[in-house]
Amino acid sequence: xxxxxxxxxxxxxxxxxxxxxxxxxxxxxxxxxxxxxxxxxxxxxxxxxxxxxxxxxxxxxxxxxxxxxxxxxxxxxxxxxxxxxxxxxxxxxxxxxxxxxxxxxxxxxxxxxxxxxxxxxxxxxxxxxxxxxxxxxxxxxxxxxxxxxxxxxxxxxxxxxxxxxxxxxxxxxxxxxxxxxxxxxxxxxxxxxxxxxxxxxxxxxxxxxxxxxxxxxxxx
Amino acid sequence: xxxxxxxxxxxxxxxxxxxxxxxxxxxxxxxxxxxxxxxxxxxxxxxxxxxxxxxxxxxxxxxxxxxxxxxxxxxxxxxxxxxxxxxxxxxxxxxxxxxxxxxxxxxxxxxxxxxxxxxxxxxxxxxxxxxxxxxxxxxxxxxxxxxxxxxxxxxxxxxxxxxxxxxxxxxxxxxxxxxxxxxxxxxxxxxxxxxxxxxxxxxxxxxxxxxxxxxxxxxxxxxxxxxxxxxxxxxxxxxxxxxxxxxxxxxxxxxxxxxxxxxxxxxxxxxxxxxxxxxxxxxxxxxxxxxxxxxxxxxxxxxxxxxxxxxxxxxxxxxxxxxxxxxxxxxxxxxxxxxxxxxxxxxxxxxxxxxxxxxxxxxxxxxxxxxxxxxxxxxxxxxxxxxxxxxxxxxxxxxxxxxxxxxxxxxxxxxxxxxxxxxxxxxxxxxxxxxxxxxxxxxxxxxxxxxxxxxxxxxxxxxxxxxxxxxxxxxxxxxxxxxxxxxxxxxxxxxxxxxxxxxxxxxxxxxxxxxxxxxxxxxxxxxxxxxxxxxxxxxxxxxxxxxxxxxxxxxxxxxxxxxxxxxxxxxxxxxxxxxxxxxxxxxxxxxxxxxxxxxxxxxxxxxxxx
Numbered sequence: 001x002x003x004x005x006x007x008x009x010x011x012x013x014x015x016x017x018x019x020x021x022x023x024x025x026x027x028x029x030x031x032x033x034x035x036x037x038x039x040x041x042x043x044x045x046x047x048x049x050x051x052x053x054x055x056x057x058x059x060x061x062x063x064x065x066x067x068x069x070x071x072x073x074x075x076x077x078x079x080x081x082x083x084x085x086x087x088x089x090x091x092x093x094x095x096x097x098x099x100x101x102x103x104x105x106x107x108x109x110x111x112x113x114x115x116x117x118x119x120x121x122x123x124x125x126x127x128x129x130x131x132x133x134x135x136x137x138x139x140x141x142x143x144x145x146x147x148x149x150x151x152x153x154x155x156x157x158x159x160x161x162x163x164x165x166x167x168x169x170x171x172x173x174x175x176x177x178x179x180x181x182x183x184x185x186x187x188x189x190x191x192x193x194x195x196x197x198x199x200x201x202x203x204x205x206x207x208x209x210x211x212x213x214x215x216x217x218x219x220x
Numbered sequence: 221x222x223x224x225x226x227x228x229x230x231x232x233x234x235x236x237x238x239x240x241x242x243x244x245x246x247x248x249x250x251x252x253x254x255x256x257x258x259x260x261x262x263x264x265x266x267x268x269x270x271x272x273x274x275x276x277x278x279x280x281x282x283x284x285x286x287x288x289x290x291x292x293x294x295x296x297x298x299x300x301x302x303x304x305x306x307x308x309x310x311x312x313x314x315x316x317x318x319x320x321x322x323x324x325x326x327x328x329x330x331x332x333x334x335x336x337x338x339x340x341x342x343x344x345x346x347x348x349x350x351x352x353x354x355x356x357x358x359x360x361x362x363x364x365x366x367x368x369x370x371x372x373x374x375x376x377x378x379x380x381x382x383x384x385x386x387x388x389x390x391x392x393x394x395x396x397x398x399x400x401x402x403x404x405x406x407x408x409x410x411x412x413x414x415x416x417x418x419x420x421x422x423x424x425x426x427x428x429x430x431x432x433x434x435x436x437x438x439x440x441x442x443x444x445x446x447x448x449x450x451x452x453x454x455x456x457x458x459x460x461x462x463x464x465x466x467x468x469x470x471x472x473x474x475x476x477x478x479x480x481x482x483x484x485x486x487x488x489x490x491x492x493x494x495x496x497x498x499x500x501x502x503x504x505x506x507x508x509x510x511x512x513x514x515x516x517x518x519x520x521x522x523x524x525x526x527x528x529x530x531x532x533x534x535x536x537x538x539x540x541x542x543x544x545x546x547x548x549x550x551x552x553x554x555x556x557x558x559x560x561x562x563x564x565x566x567x568x569x570x571x572x573x574x575x576x577x578x579x580x581x582x583x584x585x586x587x588x589x590x591x592x593x594x595x596x597x598x599x600x601x602x603x604x605x606x607x608x609x610x611x612x613x614x615x616x617x618x619x620x621x622x623x624x625x626x627x628x629x630x631x632x633x634x635x636x637x638x639x640x641x642x643x644x645x646x647x648x649x650x651x652x653x654x655x656x657x658x659x660x661x662x663x664x665x666x667x668x669x670x671x672x673x674x675x676x677x678x679x680x681x682x683x684x685x686x687x688x689x690x691x692x693x694x695x696x697x698x699x700x701x702x703x704x705x706x707x708x709x710x711x712x713x714x715x716x717x718x719x720x721x722x723x724x725x726x727x728x729x730x731x732x733x734x735x736x737x738x739x740x741x742x743x744x745x746x747x748x749x750x751x752x753x754x755x756x757x758x759x760x761x762x763x764x765x766x767x768x769x770x771x772x773x774x775x776x777x778x779x780x781x782x783x784x785x786x787x788x789x790x791x792x793x794x795x796x797x798x799x800x801x802x803x804x805x806x807x808x809x810x811x812x813x814x815x816x817x818x819x820x821x822x823x824x825x826x827x828x829x830x
Contacts, residue, residue, distance in 0.1 A: 012221060013241030014470070016229060021236060021471045028468055028522030029243070031553065039554060058230045086522070088470045089241030203227050 005099035011060040014090025033082035038069035061208035108212040111185040113172040115201035157183035228302040236471035237265035240313030248288040257289040258319035262337035270475035290314040310345040329365040332723035336742040370783035375423035376731035384451025415445040419452035457505040477525035486531035487811040491679035498788040500820035501828040507538040543574035565606035582621030590640025621664040629672040629686040642701035671717035679798035682775040685721040715753035721771035727782035791819035
């Protein structure tokens with residue numbers, strides 16, 4: 001019995017695979033790689049597999065983590081290559097290793113937002129965005145798990161943010177709280193629409209870049 | 221990824237079904253292929269990807285060197301709206317490219333209610349709807365599948381129809397079209413040549429005239445097209461292509477498992493069942509090969525569930541042996557075997573013990589009719605004792621839910637037959653009380669009735685569908701007769717079944733109705749969300765045709781059926797004989813007991829593999 005962790009990329013077509021579908025998809029890839037996943041005991045055994053921090057549908061990531069148990073004794077070496085033979089487009093395993101660090105040590109998430117402006121970046125938009133996200137409070141409305149709208153202040157959950165302008169695009173490099181509570185970086189767009197409607201982009205592409213611990217080091 | 225698609229996807233439901241890229245999707249270099257085929261399923265991704273025929277032919281076509289066959293599904297309403305708004309034509313999942321300029325556009329059509337989706341998909345692809353408007357050799361629009369045994373309501377839109385099992389014929393059509401393109405044939409030249417391939421029906425080469433009463437007067441084949449086109453079959457199931465390495469969708473589909481086809485055809489001969497007639501004769505796949513395919517498919521796909529599929533799986537002679545062969549593998553890999561539906565007369569303890577070991581949810585039986593008299597009429601050779609015995613076995617084995625399927629409106633049905641259904645449910649309930657091992661869990665008995673739709677190429681092709689009022693009266697009668705709380709009664713919506721009855725036995729004048737209804741918004745009419753009978757009734761009105769003429773009329777023995785140019789291999793004489801025996805209440809034994817001379821044996825050299 002070994003407890004393993006996968007580090008993988010989820011991008012392009014695979015970014016549209018939902019959380020539950022991703023679990024199913026990866027679970028089906030295990031037997032192709034000769035791995036025998038452990039099942040829970042009981043009347044309806046289910047495979048022991050979990051995603052550390054589910055990624056919203058449509059976002060890409062360079063640093064997804066998935067924990068699972070196999071019946072074999074292994075430190076994970078060689079598994080990444082085997083799994084990559086049977087993955088759908090856009091899923092690519094970078095590494096597989098023994099899961100040692102507890103998930104609770106995951107503290108922050110670094111993401112890149114590519115904000116597209118179809119008729120060019122508005123004059124001074126980057127500067128206005130910097131000022132906006134320097135505020136102490138940014139209240140947006142967010143759907144709760146009970147499907148009600150609630151006011152949430154996202155400012156305290158943003159640790160760092162910077163903006164750079166390219167042609168027709170503003171890139172935001174943002175570090176947000178990962179859990180308890182976590183912030184979906186896509187919600188930054190909501191704040192822009194509310195407070196700076198003139199700087200609202202036509203489309204936002206979100207990509208997770210790094211998972212970080214409390215010290216700002218890579219969480220693996 | 222297409223930028224327009226990227227912007228659309230966040231706004232639509234289940235975007236994963238529009239992006240492709242699944243494990244085992246076939247990617248080819250388009251510079252190295254000379255034939256691009258859009259293989260379309262006129263329904264959603266979840267339905268189309270669950271279709272075994274689709275998977276088989278996808279593999280068969282992609283195995284032809286130089287051919288790239290890609291999948292295309294009907295977008296759900298939200299996606300269609302976004303695509304039209306963005307000016308995005310229908311695209312193929314593998315390459316993401318519009319199918320407008322593909323060489324061939326093929327449709328797999330399993331049910332009549334999918335017809336409007338074909339028109340909608342052609343329109344979304346920017347391809348002219350009518351065969352006559354498409355004067356060039358490409359794109360060639362053709363179709364196959366069970367619903368094509370009467371292709372007349374789609375005759376104006378299809379260039380050709382591939383009849384029966386497509387493993388061989390599809391390759392022949394693709395190769396002939398490739399030759400035609402290479403040698404610069406006209407479309408007409410190609411169609412005339414294609415009509416010479418056994419199993420190919422080219423609607424435009426047949427002239428149909430009508431009598432004053434609206435029935436078909438004459439069907440004349442032109443330009444060397446055969447008077448009757450007989451379906452094609454695979455001769456030997458052990459040599460037939462099986463998609464071991466098949467696409468594993470990254471999003472959940474309806475049949476999300478390995479489908480292992482044990483045999484084709486059915487020995488039974490239920491008189492209402494189109495599949496039972498048109499898939500004849502019975503051809504078994506050997507037990508050894510089935511086991512091999514099962515293991516190889518699970519190994520490759522990673523699936524942990526396998527459906528042992530066929531029209532009547534418990535009739536597969538080595539079924540329990542096959543389950544035993546697979547037992548060790550299944551246990552080691554947490555793989556469950558499941559059966560699509562069961563016959564109530566040969567479901568045994570032996571079999572039950574080999575099925576799903578942990579989860580025992582429910583079993584499904586289809587007695588189809590409420591009394592023995594009516595079951596004899598339809599030749600469903602199952603008795604009430606068979607059914608109760610099977611239920612007893614199931615309840616004793618720990619099952620606590622049984623689903624029972626029936627049809628209302630079968631020929632000769634009386635109120636007594638309808639009430640018989642309620643009686644059966646009550647007796648199943650009683651059987652549970654007697655035999656259940658754990659009564660604390662309670663029991664769920666579900667009775668479902670559908671409205672009988674007479675289908676072409678069956679013994680009941682001459683029969684009327686009963687009127688809507690009568691159907692609803694019988695539903696009410698049954699509803700009031702089912703008083704037990706543990707019995708749930710579901711009945712099928714009447715509007716869709718009525719239209720299905722109209723389209724199933726329609727002639728080519730319905731093409732105009734089809735197009736009119738589509739222009740009024742008919743698209744995914746297999747879905748209640750999108751179906752509207754009013755739209756169709758308006759279309760009939762505008763075209764000056766009466767839907768009841770198609771659905772509710774008794775056809776005489778000598779009436780020329782609109783689909784008379786199509787043969788399933790079963791002779792019309794045999795169907796009529798079965799029709800008469802139905803009215804006499806005489807049953808016909810299954811093909812294993814003895815040959816009843818339906819004619820399909822000629823397709824396998826005289827002797828069926830029963």
